Amino acid sequence: MTDTSQLQGDILAQIAAAASPDALEAVRVATMGKQGRVTLLLKTLGGMSPEERSLAGPAFNGLREAVAAALAAKKAALDEAALNAKLAAERQDMTLPVALPPTGSVHPVSQVMDELAEIFADLGFAVATGPEIEDDWHNFTALNIPEHHPARAMHDTFYIAGQPNKVLRTHTSPVQIRTMMGQKPPIRIIAPGRVYRSDSDATHTPMFHQIEGLVIDKGITLAHLRWTLETFIKAFFEVDDVALRFRPSYFPFTEPSVEVDVGYSSKTGKPAGAGQVDKWLEVLGSGMVHPRVIAACGLDPHEWQGFAFGTGVDRLAMLKYGLTDLRAFFDGDGKWLKHHGFSALDLPSISAGAAL
Numbered sequence: 001m002t003d004t005s006q007l008q009g010d011i012l013a014q015i016a017a018a019a020s021p022d023a024l025e026a027v028r029v030a031t032m033g034k035q036g037r038v039t040l041l042l043k044t045l046g047g048m049s050p051e052e053r054s055l056a057g058p059a060f061n062g063l064r065e066a067v068a069a070a071l072a073a074k075k076a077a078l079d080e081a082a083l084n085a086k087l088a089a090e091r092q093d094m095t096l097p098v099a100l101p102p103t104g105s106v107h108p109v110s111q112v113m114d115e116l117a118e119i120f121a122d123l124g125f126a127v128a129t130g131p132e133i134e135d136d137w138h139n140f141t142a143l144n145i146p147e148h149h150p151a152r153a154m155h156d157t158f159y160i161a162g163q164p165n166k167v168l169r170t171h172t173s174p175v176q177i178r179t180m181m182g183q184k185p186p187i188r189i190i191a192p193g194r195v196y197r198s199d200s201d202a203t204h205t206p207m208f209h210q211i212e213g214l215v216i217d218k219g220i221t222l223a224h225l226r227w228t229l230e231t232f233i234k235a236f237f238e239v240d241d242v243a244l245r246f247r248p249s250y251f252p253f254t255e256p257s258v259e260v261d262v263g264y265s266s267k268t269g270k271p272a273g274a275g276q277v278d279k280w281l282e283v284l285g286s287g288m289v290h291p292r293v294i295a296a297c298g299l300d301p302h303e304w305q306g307f308a309f310g311t312g313v314d315r316l317a318m319l320k321y322g323l324t325d326l327r328a329f330f331d332g333d334g335k336w337l338k339h340h341g342f343s344a345l346d347l348p349s350i351s352a353g354a355a356l
């Protein structure tokens with residue numbers, strides 16, 4: 001009995017002294033392993049007389065349980081200490097200021113799209129989207145451009161091999177159709193996105209960006225269109241006054257159709273009021289949504305009217321930020337982006353003045 005309690009004291013002291021998981025494992029093997037002291041002691045029970053065994057059995061088993069419990073408790077303590085040490089070593093001080101400013105920059109096209117979304121959000125327009133691989137019906141037919149209509153050829157359409165009814169959308173106008181079919185009027189949306197035409201030179205790239213605008217409501221007239229465009233151009237170019245010239249034009253999906261020129265002052269390099277204008281720049285196509293387009297979307301054109309406009313985002317970016325070569329937009333040249341890009345932390349907002 002004395003031997004057993006001495007042995008137990010001895011082993012528990014070793015366990016208490018084990019300072020690492022490895023040291024503890026060595027103690028476990030030396031006591032509870034196949035050749036361990038406790039294991040071997042338990043084996044001696046087999047060779048004892050019944051009287052001896054009735055005394056030694058409970059003592060040995062008590063020893064085994066005490067050792068097992070001490071090993072388990074010590075292991076839990078060591079594991080917890082190891083986890084705490086690891087957490088302390090990996091601790092990051094999130095309150096420290098960043099050592100380097102973020103690199104990379106926002107492309108002028110993305111910046112202009114964000115600015116436009118901000119300006120139109122303030123006028124109550126939501127942002128809508130549609131697929132870039134579009135079907136013939138949404139891209140043309142529903143927009144009053146039937147098969148064999150010359151406007152189809154004018155769009156320099158990319159067709160998709162093996163998919164006779166699919167095209168890469170040639171404009172963002174199919175989003176007008178998707179929106180009118182997907183939600184009830186009144187509608188006020190803009191739809192920014194990529195469009196594709198088989199055309200390439202210094203001022204044309206096969207992929208470029210448009211932003212579409214659509215308003216459908218009751219009693220909408222050209223006056224609403226004019227006010228909206230004027231407000232948007234002033235906000236976008238950050239000028240107080242702007243001269244607009246509405247030229248009669250033709251789009252199959254608007255009637256009447258107007259192309260809008262912005263009066264420009266070479267002196268300030270910005271759009272200007274009537275007195276300062278010395279040249280005109282064409283910036284967008286627009287018009288009153290054709291009754292046939294409204295009807296194609298399942299709405300009654302006697303009840304609902306509206307206007308739509310479409311403009312090139314790349315061109316707006318060139319005008320606002322004085323960029324000259326459209327192709328540079330798509331070169332992915334890091335130096336160009338660093339020079340002409342915008343800080344990712346500097347989001348345009350009307351309240352901060354960046355978009356006004």
Ligand code: PHE
Binds near residue numbers: 311
């Ligand atoms: N979709 C026309 C284009 O790409 C632009 C436009 C949009 C014209 C909406 C009128 C109304 O040229």
